Amino acid sequence: MSAESLPEHLLEQAKHLARRERTRPRQASLRRALSTAYYAFFHFLTRETVRQIAPNLSEDNYNRVYRWFDHGAMARVARAFSEDVVRIPGTKDVLIPKNDPRIQFMSLTFAEAQELRHLADYDPGAVFLRADVLDRIYRIEDAFAVWRRFRAVRNSPEANAFLLSFLLWEKWGKRT
Amino acid sequence: MNANGDTGTDTEELERHLQELLAPSRLPANVKSARYELGTDHIGEPAVRVFLEIEPKFLTILEKDKAQLDELGKFRQDLAFKILKLESGYFPFIRLAEAA
Numbered sequence: 541m542s543a544e545s546l547p548e549h550l551l552e553q554a555k556h557l558a559r560r561e562r563t564r565p566r567q568a569s570l571r572r573a574l575s576t577a578y579y580a581f582f583h584f585l586t587r588e589t590v591r592q593i594a595p596n597l598s599e600d601n602y603n604r605v606y607r608w609f610d611h612g613a614m615a616r617v618a619r620a621f622s623e624d625v626v627r628i629p630g631t632k633d634v635l636i637p638k639n640d641p642r643i644q645f646m647s648l649t650f651a652e653a654q655e656l657r658h659l660a661d662y663d664p665g666a667v668f669l670r671a672d673v674l675d676r677i678y679r680i681e682d683a684f685a686v687w688r689r690f691r692a693v694r695n696s697p698e699a700n701a702f703l704l705s706f707l708l709w710e711k712w713g714k715r716t
Numbered sequence: 717m718n719a720n721g722d723t724g725t726d727t728e729e730l731e732r733h734l735q736e737l738l739a740p741s742r743l744p745a746n747v748k749s750a751r752y753e754l755g756t757d758h759i760g761e762p763a764v765r766v767f768l769e770i771e772p773k774f775l776t777i778l779e780k781d782k783a784q785l786d787e788l789g790k791f792r793q794d795l796a797f798k799i800l801k802l803e804s805g806y807f808p809f810i811r812l813a814e815a816a
Contacts, residue, residue, distance in 0.1 A: 658758035671778035672812040675789045
């Protein structure tokens with residue numbers, strides 16, 4: 541696919557931006573670092589979802605599916621999958637009775653990254669610290685590593701539900 | 717209100733838990749103080765924003781010392797999961813801030 545390594549390259553760029561100034565970092569550099577790190581994670585999860593759900597798509601159709609992903613919907617899924625028990629939206633029904641802590645870690649990290657990206661891109665009053673920005677980038681790097689290292693996590697029922705939810709979150713409650 | 721629109725933990729109870737979790741005795745040595753704000757996040761869902769206030773000289777150290785940054789990151793993550801376990805519906809966003 542055309543942008544196969546995009547997530548990894550974006551994360552590398554985020555690190556570069558966070559360390560751009562030797563001493564006093566510019567807020568512009570830290571904001572762009574946060575935004576870039578979020579997009580690294582967004583593209584990572586999008587790529588992994590399409591790989592798992594539809595591994596044999598043509599490149600054209602892969603690119604079409606890629607555009608179905610919505611940031612707000614993904615934030616809602618990430619909030620839900622940060623919990624020990626994942627519930628079907630709008631109901632008390634349980635989707636995942638005991639979530640995998642590694643999926644919870646990835647979800648929490650993604651939800652936080654998206655909130656920070658929003659602040660970084662749209663809130664002129666927000667102030668960012670380099671230590672905080674670097675920690676976010678390291679967390680996202682850890683999330684990539686967890687996913688790559690643990691086949692059992694990638695192939696777990698929790699991971700399948702997590703990835704499928706990015707596209708079909710509201711559908712879980714459908715009964716007829 | 718939780719994800720189902722129920723009140724698992726009401727706001728008053730959530731604040732009581734937050735005050736316990738953020739009590740000075742429970743903070744890591746290099747966190748001078750902590751404060752929180754209740755509100756909504758960028759998608760309009762309930763959110764609690766926690767700010768861990770760090771001395772400027774320690775911030776400079778954290779920028780260069782990944783081990784210490786990881787330690788603080790672990791505290792932040794544990795705190796986030798403790799807040800999530802309260803099932804209040806308020807999602808935790810925990811940031812570092814420079815202490816005055």
